Amino acid sequence: MARTLAGIRPLLGHIVYKPFKPQNPGKIVEVIKETEYGEIVKVRWLKDLSETTEKYLNSFEALVEDTERKAVNHRSALEATKKL
Secondary structure (H helix, E strand, C coil): CCCCCCCCCCCCEEEEEEEEEEEEEEEEEEEEEECCCCEEEEECCCCCCEEEEEEEEHHHHHHHHHHHHHHHHHHHHHHHHHHH
């Protein structure tokens, strides 16, 4: 599962996505407010170039890392299965 931004200070330019919607990544363009429970940020979305204010986001870069790690595991399982 991809890491959320909770506990990670969001930086301008960080690539993020809304939970369960990784098909539409966006980039943090402004940190609006830091609260006790996290930061409120402005995000510009790739799909329609709109900007919205968001609080709960996941790291797109962490999702890519996780997907690559899983792909390596699947490839090794595929090779092992072919040897049966």
